[in-house]
Amino acid sequence: MKLILAIINRDDANAVTQSLTKAGFSSTKLSTTGGFLMAGNVTILVGVDEEKVQSVIDIIKEHSHSRKELIPTTTEMSYGYYPSMPVEVLVGGATIFVVDIERFERV
Ligand code: 2BA
Numbered sequence: 001m002k003l004i005l006a007i008i009n010r011d012d013a014n015a016v017t018q019s020l021t022k023a024g025f026s027s028t029k030l031s032t033t034g035g036f037l038m039a040g041n042v043t044i045l046v047g048v049d050e051e052k053v054q055s056v057i058d059i060i061k062e063h064s065h066s067r068k069e070l071i072p073t074t075t076e077m078s079y080g081y082y083p084s085m086p087v088e089v090l091v092g093g094a095t096i097f098v099v100d101i102e103r104f105e106r107v
Contacts, residue, residue: 007043009065010041025059026047027046
C-alpha cells in the first residue's frame with residue numbers, strides 16, 4: 001500500500017477531492033502553507049494499493065492547474081530597504097510524493 005501526498009492550490013482542492021470520491025478513492029484534505037510564498041495551499045492524503053497509484057495521480061493532474069504568482073521584493077540600499085519590481089513565480093499544478101505504508105488499519 002502507498003500513501004500519496006499531493007500539495008495543490010486551494011482553488012483546485014474541491015475539484016480534486018470530488019473527482020477522487022467519484023472514482024472511489026478516500027482522501028483527506030489538510031490546510032497547509034508553502035514555505036516559500038508563505039501562502040495557503042492544500043495537502044491531500046490518499047492511501048491506495050500500489051496498482052491504483054497512477055489512477056490517483058492522473059485525477060490530481062487533471063484538476064491541478066499551474067498559476068503565476070507575483071511576490072514583492074526589496075533591495076537593500078545604503079539608506080535602508082527599497083521596494084523593487086515584483087517577481088513572478090510559477091506555482092503548481094501539484095507537488096506529489098508517494099511513500100510506502102508499513103501498516104494500515106481501521107479499528
Ligand atoms: P511554496 O513553498 O510556497 O512555493 C511556491 C512556489 O515558489 C514553488 O512552486 C516554486 O515555483 C517557487 N519556489 C519554492 N521554493 C523556491 C526557492 N527556494 N527559490 C525560488 N523559487 C522557489 P511549486 O514548486 O509548484 O511548489 C508548490 C508548493 O508545493 C510549495 O509552496 C510547497 O508548499 C510545496 N513543495 C514544493 N516542493 C516541495 C518539497 N520538495 N518538499 C515539500 N513541499 C514542497
